[in-house]
Amino acid sequence: MRLWYNPASPFARKVRIVARETGLAEGIDEVNTVVSPVKPNAELARENPLIKIPTLAVPGEGTLYDSAVICEYLDSLHPGAPLFPGAGAERWRALRLQALGDGILDAAVLMRYEGVVRPEALRWGDWISGQLEKIRGGLSALDRECAGWGDRFAIGQITAACVLGYLDFRFAEQDWRAPHPALAQWYAGVAQRPSMKATLPQ
Amino acid sequence: MRLWYNPASPFARKVRIVARETGLAEGIDEVNTVVSPVKPNAELARENPLIKIPTLAVPGEGTLYDSAVICEYLDSLHPGAPLFPGAGAERWRALRLQALGDGILDAAVLMRYEGVVRPEALRWGDWISGQLEKIRGGLSALDRECAGWGDRFAIGQITAACVLGYLDFRFAEQDWRAPHPALAQWYAGVAQRPSMKATLPQ
Known part of the structure; x- marks a missing residue:
């Protein structure tokens, strides 16, 4: 998996914390990228038309965003205590x-x-x-x-x-x-x- | 249940469509309210500190937001085909x-x-x-x-x-x-x- 992030982004940080709390960080290639609401980032736009981070590319699943979706997806991949309660x-x-x-x-x-x-x-x-x-x-x-x-x-x-x-x-x-x-x-x-x-x- | 909405809000519309598609609309009291990013709405602020619509008050469950959370909650209340696929x-x-x-x-x-x-x-x-x-x-x-x-x-x-x-x-x-x-x-x-x-x- 490949994660576009920036160390200053709090939404990307959510995903990076979830990756570490769930033991998944080693399987994620973190790509440091710069986004701005007034400067296009053509590489990121190809993955996520909203041109926002975090964006996660998952082989076979396509590209996921926003942070809430990525966090819940990662939470489905590990056997530990869930970070998203299942129901109720x-x-x-x-x-x-x-x-x-x-x-x-x-x-x-x-x-x-x-x-x-x-x-x-x-x-x-x-x-x-x-x-x-x-x-x-x-x-x-x-x-x-x-x-x-x-x-x-x-x-x-x-x-x-x-x-x-x-x-x-x-x-x-x-x-x-x-x-x-x-x-x-x-x-x-x-x-x-x-x-x-x-x-x-x- | 009580839903704070405005007819112009596209995020509130999501919730109102979900309520109608799932047959739950009759159990929801829709309260038309005006929000602005530069004018406080004290009544709404008591329910949702972000002062945003949609906001849904559910007796016994507290108050829910944002639109994605409310939509998924409503989807859990009806017996029809789910609007949120369960897994995978x-x-x-x-x-x-x-x-x-x-x-x-x-x-x-x-x-x-x-x-x-x-x-x-x-x-x-x-x-x-x-x-x-x-x-x-x-x-x-x-x-x-x-x-x-x-x-x-x-x-x-x-x-x-x-x-x-x-x-x-x-x-x-x-x-x-x-x-x-x-x-x-x-x-x-x-x-x-x-x-x-x-x-x-x-």
């Missing part, structure tokens, strides 16, 4: 938590595009405020919920960890820990996992 | 097709925000070009693939239909049919389904 209330809770984390990341990535990629004269304060409100509301929800996670590190928790790692990486000046002490304590623990250390954004 | 290659093909459609919609919605919601002086041509490239590449992929769909109308095809309905609704001046005749013919057929007619954006 636990499944919907896990998928909803993944969607919450992915949504916070969408907002954070859009905020970064607005504040860094877009020419300064074209930036819009209301847009940044709107995305920031989603991030703050999302973090508060994670902070309330994390007490119930125990030592689980399934797809929802993996996504939450990618959120916090991305905020540290791109928005270090906005201290997310101070208003969210429970989440900060949870993150301090999971950040020690080898899968997290091996995929630290840079 | 067919599942990954269906989820990848859903992700392709969702990604085209993400690009189209961002293009609309840029071209309509954002103040004119702050619009950025490169951003619009970048999103347009994703839409065009995605449509070409759908056009190539649709010959293999037969009369299936599962989650991937439902998402593709929402893409095309949204382009008709918001970007009618950009004629997607002319360069994609196979897709146009497929859409002419599925647009006649009662679930599609009942959810036509307005």
Whole structure:
């Protein structure tokens, strides 16, 4: 299998953590590639018309995206405890938590595009405020919920960890820990996992 | 169950089509609500911190989002043919097709925000070009693939239909049919389904 990723991408990090947590990393050829919403990447466009990472090419299966699809596919390939619960209330809770984390990341990535990629004269304060409100509301929800996670590190928790790692990486000046002490304590623990250390954004 | 939606939202339309295709619509209280990336919606924020539609409140299960999670949840509640294949290659093909459609919609919605919601002086041509490239590449992929769909109308095809309905609704001046005749013919057929007619954006 071949995975197009970038070390800075939090969505690609989800996939790379899943690959490591499930023991599948050795079978995946990781291709470091650069994507931008305003610069075409012709090689990646041939694999994924959305020109986004992560993208996974699977011999015989074609190409898979987005991160949620790739993570669930990888989870089907290993014999260990599933990262995606198979059915019932636990499944919907896990998928909803993944969607919450992915949504916070969408907002954070859009905020970064607005504040860094877009020419300064074209930036819009209301847009940044709107995305920031989603991030703050999302973090508060994670902070309330994390007490119930125990030592689980399934797809929802993996996504939450990618959120916090991305905020540290791109928005270090906005201290997310101070208003969210429970989440900060949870993150301090999971950040020690080898899968997290091996995929630290840079 | 209570569903927050807006008749203009293509992601909410996915859920409303799934509800109708699975015979579950009568058990869902549809609440028409207005969301904007730059205006808070305090009522919705209490249910979904991402302040996005669709959002589904399920008694006893909590609140579910995003559209992919809600659609798969609804699909678990009915005895008919599943819209999400349960396992194996067919599942990954269906989820990848859903992700392709969702990604085209993400690009189209961002293009609309840029071209309509954002103040004119702050619009950025490169951003619009970048999103347009994703839409065009995605449509070409759908056009190539649709010959293999037969009369299936599962989650991937439902998402593709929402893409095309949204382009008709918001970007009618950009004629997607002319360069994609196979897709146009497929859409002419599925647009006649009662679930599609009942959810036509307005």
